[in-house]
Amino acid sequence: MKARTLGRHFRESLKSLGRNGWMTFASVSAVTVTLLLVGVFVLIMMNLNKIADDVENDVEMKVFIALETGQEDIDRLENEISVLPGVESVDFSTKEEELTDLILNFGDDFSLYEQNNPLFDVFYVKSIDPQQTEKVAGEISKIDQIEKVEFGAGKIEKLFNVLNTGRNVGLVLILALLFTAMFLISNTIRITIVARRHEIEIMKLVGATNWFVRIPFILEGMWLGLLGSIIPIGLVAALYYNVTVYAEPRLKNEIFQLLEFSPFIYQVSALILLMGIFIGVWGSFMSIRKFLRV
Amino acid sequence: MIQMKNVYKKYSNGIVALNGMNVEIDQGEFVYVVGPSGAGKSTFIKMMYREERPTSGQMFVDGIDIATLKNSKVPLLRRQIGVVFQDFKLLPKLNVYENVAFALEVIEEKPEEIRKRVLKVLDLVGLKHKARMFPTELSGGEQQRVSIARSIVNKPKVVIADEPTGNLDPETSWDIMRLFEQINKSGTTILMATHNREIVNSMRHRVIAIEGGLIVRDVAGGDYGYEG
Numbered sequence: 371m372k373a374r375t376l377g378r379h380f381r382e383s384l385k386s387l388g389r390n391g392w393m394t395f396a397s398v399s400a401v402t403v404t405l406l407l408v409g410v411f412v413l414i415m416m417n418l419n420k421i422a423d424d425v426e427n428d429v430e431m432k433v434f435i436a437l438e439t440g441q442e443d444i445d446r447l448e449n450e451i452s453v454l455p456g457v458e459s460v461d462f463s464t465k466e467e468e469l470t471d472l473i474l475n476f477g478d479d480f481s482l483y484e485q486n487n488p489l490f491d492v493f494y495v496k497s498i499d500p501q502q503t504e505k506v507a508g509e510i511s512k513i514d515q516i517e518k519v520e521f522g523a524g525k526i527e528k529l530f531n532v533l534n535t536g537r538n539v540g541l542v543l544i545l546a547l548l549f550t551a552m553f554l555i556s557n558t559i560r561i562t563i564v565a566r567r568h569e570i571e572i573m574k575l576v577g578a579t580n581w582f583v584r585i586p587f588i589l590e591g592m593w594l595g596l597l598g599s600i601i602p603i604g605l606v607a608a609l610y611y612n613v614t615v616y617a618e619p620r621l622k623n624e625i626f627q628l629l630e631f632s633p634f635i636y637q638v639s640a641l642i643l644l645m646g647i648f649i650g651v652w653g654s655f656m657s658i659r660k661f662l663r664v
Numbered sequence: 665m666i667q668m669k670n671v672y673k674k675y676s677n678g679i680v681a682l683n684g685m686n687v688e689i690d691q692g693e694f695v696y697v698v699g700p701s702g703a704g705k706s707t708f709i710k711m712m713y714r715e716e717r718p719t720s721g722q723m724f725v726d727g728i729d730i731a732t733l734k735n736s737k738v739p740l741l742r743r744q745i746g747v748v749f750q751d752f753k754l755l756p757k758l759n760v761y762e763n764v765a766f767a768l769e770v771i772e773e774k775p776e777e778i779r780k781r782v783l784k785v786l787d788l789v790g791l792k793h794k795a796r797m798f799p800t801e802l803s804g805g806e807q808q809r810v811s812i813a814r815s816i817v818n819k820p821k822v823v824i825a826d827e828p829t830g831n832l833d834p835e836t837s838w839d840i841m842r843l844f845e846q847i848n849k850s851g852t853t854i855l856m857a858t859h860n861r862e863i864v865n866s867m868r869h870r871v872i873a874i875e876g877g878l879i880v881r882d883v884a885g886g887d888y889g890y891e892g
Contacts, residue, residue, distance in 0.1 A: 372772055568755065571753070573766075574742070575713070576743075576766070576771065576814070576818065577740070578771060580736060582772075
């Protein structure tokens with residue numbers, strides 16, 4: 371296609387947006403609402419996924435060493451555990467260190483125990499594959515002088531369940547909204563087609579190709595989608611920027627972190643933009659097929 | 665130029681519009697198509713630019729097989745054909761110049777070529793001085809001239825006219841007919857459906873009469889043949 375022709379198509383499609391005024395506004399609004407929800411949904415889901423991954427990768431076993439175990443035995447135990455298959459690392463922590471952590475995390479009330487520390491010396495053990503944690507824990511607990519092994523069994527599964535339910539509910543909601551937006555766009559395009567039917571008739575009579583007739587409508591649909599994606603991109607970016615600014619210092623010491631503002635927000639923006647264009651182009655295709663017999 | 669062999673057309677509602685039509689029209693001919701309403705004239709005309717497709721039979725326009733022509737190739741056929749209607753079919757928001765140029769723009773002709781050719785045909789139809797006026801500011805005859813200019817700006821081999829004088833007063837009709845004759849003299853085939861007895865009887869050309877989907881009369885230099 372020649373550049374001149376493309377220029378003409380662009381002008382025609384833009385003119386038509388103005389001519390359809392209110393329908394343009396309605397379609398763009400529908401796309402805006404849809405994409406805004408899609409954007410927020412993506413932010414939430416992607417971050418929950420990230421958190422689940424972080425948590426999953428951080429599954430640590432806490433291995434309690436029996437009381438009255440001497441330093442020699444502790445060193446021997448550490449070696450024994452670290453050569454077990456599937457063990458990535460073993461870190462020793464004395465009961466004094468444990469208490470310090472406890473006081474740090476839960477307050478000075480626990481400093482009472484400084485007189486008579488009831489805690490155990492522990493190993494923090496990480497398995498190479500988080501999925502294998504349970505098996506490795508079983509192995510470790512068989513060793514003598516190991517009081518017990520704790521790990522976050524079940525918690526991860528619960529998190530994934532919540533994630534999946536949220537994802538399904540969100541997807542249904544978004545699909546319904548996408549259809550509404552597409553329907554509105556296809557109606558707008560239909561109005562354009564009806565308004566320009568004489569022009570289309572003459573174009574066809576003088577030998578314009580079918581694509582020449584179609585392209586302005588496809589472009590108009592694309593504009594509707596594109597315009598509808600501007601506000602969502604802006605709002606989602608602003609929202610996420612504030613969320614990250616708010617959350618970053620508060621999550622500093624947590625095992626999980628939110629996705630970094632950049633490049634995540636650019637990916638989300640690109641997704642919103644592409645979805646907008648897709649909705650618009652698809653919506654106009656539906657009308658073209660039905661009302662434009664070219 | 666145009667060949668039809670046993671062309672048969674049945675619409676989906678069961679009406680048979682053409683009932684095995686045979687005709688041959690040569691390059692450069694001027695042909696009137698006459699007959700009562702509902703006889704099949706319109707279908708006959710519409711088939712020339714593949715607005716309708718034959719149900720069966722063979723048909724060629726400028727060597728293009730109309731019966732098997734793919735939808736995507738229809739534009740190529742229409743670039744060989746100019747079409748003029750009773751109701752002009754001009755775009756009210758475009759001025760005279762733009763209405764004519766439109767036909768070349770949508771087939772992606774070069775801008776300088778468009779300008780040259782549009783001015784030339786506007787001169788030919790005598791409307792160069794009204795190029796910037798809009799259709800509503802023109803008389804019926806002038807509007808029809810614009811539509812004729814649009815139909816020939818693409819240098820078609822054949823011009824199809826469906827009742828081109830149907831909306832015009834007698835005086836204006838003669839002007840339009842003279843314009844068609846002039847176009848015909850330059851070698852363009854003219855195929856014109858008309859109800860205008862006086863014109864057919866005084867500007868003598870080949871007359872094809874259609875009744876009941878069949879050609880009942882085909883006479884070179886014939887008369888209208890129906891009572892006023």
